[in-house]
Amino acid sequence: MRLDAEYLLPLRWDDDADLDDLVAYLEDLSSVVDVTVVDGSPAERFAAHARAFPVGVRHLPPREPGGGNGKARGVVTGLALSRHERVIVADDDVRHDRGTLTALAAEIGDAELVAPQNVFDPRPWHARWDTARSLLNRAGGSDYPGTYGIRRSALPSGYAVDVLFENLEMERTVRARGGRVRHCRDLFVPRRPPDARRFATQRVRQAYDSLAQPARLCVELAIAPTVLLARRRPGILVLLALATITAAEVGRRRGRGAAVFPRTAALWAPLWAAERAVTSWIALVLRVRGGVRYAGTRLPRAATPLRVLRRDARDAVAASSRGARS
Known part of the structure; x- marks a missing residue:
């Protein structure tokens, strides 16, 4: 039986090296759920994908004008054109199956936006490195996956398409409109890791996301000065490393994570923290210089503060009420 839901895949490729794999995946998906690909690839690649x-x-170009974040443009276009109320948004490296699709679609019944947990499969060295980020996110709250379940009606006007951290922007926009957001830490969805080269290019961009989370940014900026102050006291450095590993292990065990994350996963946490100690400062410098480079443009904003989105939502409701009275 087909799911009463839409699978929305925002796509922008300059290289079709993985096209055969994606086509096989879409073939499987289309037997389970209605699929829409919003494809912002260059014309030659778009035509190749259509064939x-x-x-x-269903294969469409993005229709949302402007905005430097192609993924967000694709999602907003796809939501506006969805044939179903329940929409499963997923990056091109996410690999759902019938079980995860069914579970995520069911969860949308209890919330406007649902975030599962991605798990890298396979796990080369750089995927293990980046898994440490997910574990620390889980320890402190929730991770940000490459796939969401959302009610189309939760975002009738979409969300900002000129920010870098589009997942956080989407979550905050739903919350600002009074929608419920649920993080299902025990709903695990496989995700293909990037190659090592792309992994390297993502380091600073991921650190730039923290500019939208001031408390987290302060912690990350403090890592390097703390290590420098303690460099002559190796015992303190060891304690800091152990504390980071312990936090990651808490995240690994949370929400049945121990069943899918390897036992050694938390040991990578100090390496990831060392990376972030450097890249967070680079991200801060880039913000002062006008923003981070992304897909040929420069994005100054990581995401919009929740208080601003709530104010805008109140203003929109007030304007609508005035218009109705007049």
Whole structure:
């Protein structure tokens, strides 16, 4: 039986090296759920995708004007054109199956936005490195996955498409409109890791996301000065490393994570923290210089503060009420 939901994949590729794998995945998906690919790839690649994608896959260009974040433009376009109220948004490296699709679609019944937990499969060295970030996120609250379940009606006007951290922007916009956001830490969805080269290019961009989370940014900026002050006291450095590993292990065990994250996963946490000790300062410098480079443009904002989005939502409701009275 087909799911009463839409699978929305925002896409922008300059290289079709993984096209065969994506086509096979879309073939499987289209037998379970209605699939829409919003494709912002260059014209030559768009045409190649149109020829390669299965007949049952709806293939469209983004229609949302402007905005430097192509993924956000694709999501906003897809939500506006969705044929279903329940929409499962997923990056091109996410690999749902019928079980995870069904579970995520069911969760949308209890919230406007649902975030599962991505798990890298396979796990080369750089995927293990980045898994430490997910574990620390889980320890402190929730991770930000590459796939969400959302009610189309939760974002009738979309969300900002000129920010870098589009997942956080989407979550905050739903909250600002009074929607419920649930993080299902025990709903695990496989995700293909990037190659090592792309992994390297993501380091500073991921650190830039923290500019939208001031408390987290302060902690990350404090890592390097703390290490420098303690460099002559190796015992303190060891304690800091152990504390980081312990926090990551808390995240690994949270929400049945120990069943899917390897036992050694938390040991990578000090390496990730050392990376962030450097990249957070680079991100701060880039903000002062006008923003981070992304897909050929420069994005100054990581995400919009929740208080601003709530104010805008109140103003929109007030304007609508005035218009109705007049």
